[in-house]
Amino acid sequence: MVVATEEMAVYCFDTLVAHYSGEQPPPPAFEEGVHPLFVTWKKATNGSEPRLRGCIGTLEPRQIVSGFKDYALTSALRDRRFSPIQSKELPYLECTVSILTEYETALNHLDWEVGKHGLIIEFTDPDYNVRRSGTYLPEVAAHEGMDTTRDH
Incomplete structure (x- = not known):
C-alpha cells in the first residue's frame, strides 16, 4: 500500500x-x-x-x-x-x-472510524434535484472533533 x-x-x-x-x-x-x-x-x-x-x-x-x-x-x-x-x-x-486507498462502502452512517477513515458523501439535493457530493479526508474528522459514538 x-x-x-x-x-x-x-x-x-x-x-x-x-x-x-x-x-x-x-x-x-x-x-x-x-x-x-x-x-x-x-x-x-x-x-x-x-x-x-x-x-x-x-x-x-x-x-x-x-x-x-x-x-x-x-x-x-x-x-x-x-x-x-x-x-x-x-x-x-x-x-x-x-x-486515498482501499475504498469500501459503509453499512450505515456510523460505520467508520474517526481519524482512520475518510468519507465520500453523495446525495441528491431535493431543492434542485441535482447530485451533490463532498469528500472528507481522514484527518478532517479528527481535527474537527467529530464523534461517531453520540446520537445524531
Whole structure:
C-alpha cells in the first residue's frame, strides 16, 4: 500500500515556490504510482492554530508525480473558497498530502472510524434535484472533533 510521505508534501511546496520563481521544481524524491490524491494548504500566523487555505484533489487515480504537481497549484491558486495564495504567504504555509486507498462502502452512517477513515458523501439535493457530493479526508474528522459514538 502506498502512503503519503513528507517528500510528497515537500514536492508540492517546491512546486508552489517554483510557480512564483518561474523555475521548474526539483525532481521528486518518491516513487511514481497511480492513486486518488489530495493536497491541503494551511496557514499559521503569529503562533495561531493553522487555518485551511486550500484543499483540492481527485478521486480519480492519477500519476502521483504529475497529480501532486497539478493539485499543489490547483489547491493553492484555484480553491473557490479562498483567494489565491500569494508568494508573501509562503513562509506561513504548511502542506499536507493524502493518498486515498482501499475504498469500501459503509453499512450505515456510523460505520467508520474517526481519524482512520475518510468519507465520500453523495446525495441528491431535493431543492434542485441535482447530485451533490463532498469528500472528507481522514484527518478532517479528527481535527474537527467529530464523534461517531453520540446520537445524531
